[in-house]
Each structure stands twice: as C-alpha cells, then as structure tokens.
Amino acid sequence: MIELRKSPRVTVTWRSGIKMPDGRLIFTKVINISAEGVLLQSPENLVPLRSYPMMIEIPGIAQASDIYKVSCKGTVRHVILSGDSYNVGMLLSEMSELHAQLVVAWISKTAHLG
Template structure:
C-alpha cells in the first residue's frame, strides 16, 4: 500500500504515560509514529486541542540492545475517538528535543529501509 500522507506513519508498539492533570499520570500505548506526531491508545479521555506532557519508552534502534530511552515531550491532541473501551488519540508534537527528534527520525529511516528490502 502506498502512503500518501505528508508525514508517513510507521507502526510501533511502545509503552507511554500521559499526564492528564496535577499528579494524574495514566498509562498509554503508542501505536504509530511520524515526523509530526503519534497515534496513541489510552483508556482515559483527553480534550481535542489541549496540550499534554508525555513520556514514551522508545527502544534502541539496535535490535540486539535491550536498552530503551525515556522520551519526554509535549503534544497537542488533534482528535480522540472512542473505540470500545479505548481512545484512539492523534497527537502532534509541540515540544520535542533535537536529540529525541533524531531518535524518531532514525526509527522512521530504519523502517523505511526495511520496507524497501521486502
């Protein structure tokens, strides 16, 4: 299938947490990434247009390493759709360090190379 999006998505399954309020941190799961943002699944409701702080556990791009990185960022909710008991939440990066942006780009590049070989 040809990806026609401005920022193509790459499927992943990464653990994350989202800060909903003062001390209210809930688990989430990152389902795909792009240069601009992520799709996340979460049991808790979020508000469209609102910014939230997140922490994602991003695995090392070296598949032989068990090391992972804590990526802290701020993201804005584009939309959130309830499907069963889980919200499918599209988020756009509003704050992401250059180092973590490079890590995401390395993941996207690695997956793109793998897809070309298939």
C-alpha cells in the first residue's frame, strides 16, 4: 500500500486529555502522531471542525521516563466510531516551538528505526 499522506505517521501510546465546552475533561489516548496532527481514541464523540483545548503527555527522546505535558489545541478533522470508542483525527495548533520540535524528533527517531 502506498502512503499518500503529507507527513509520516508514527504509532504511539500516549495519554492525552481534552477540555470539553462544558468544562469537563475527558481522557483520551493518542494512537499515532505526525508533524501536523494526531489520531486519538476518545470515549466521546467530538464535533468535526470544532477546536478543543488539549494536553498530550509526550515522553522525552533521551529518557522515556521524562514526560512533557504539551498544551495545544486540536481541531477535529474526522471522527469514526470504532467499537465502544471514537477514533478522532485532529489537526494540532498553538503548540510551543519546543514541543513541536519534540514531536518532529519522535517522528525522525521512529523513521530511522523502521
């Protein structure tokens, strides 16, 4: 199968959370990431084209035990019901340059392992 995406995806298992418009925090899991976005599993359906404040826990490159709590916004691109959860594709924005570089480092590290 030929990959037609702009950016390579890296399979991960990272904890994340999304702040809902009513103020609740829902816990989600990032299952893959690229330089532009994430695919995550959510217990709740999210609204396409809506932006949500979110946080992603990203392990350090040198020390996986170093966890970076990355604040950003995620804009929902698509939602697919999968079993008892939703797979949600999100475009990331409002991430610090340092954290964006951490994501790029993870993608680069994984590309060299594959």
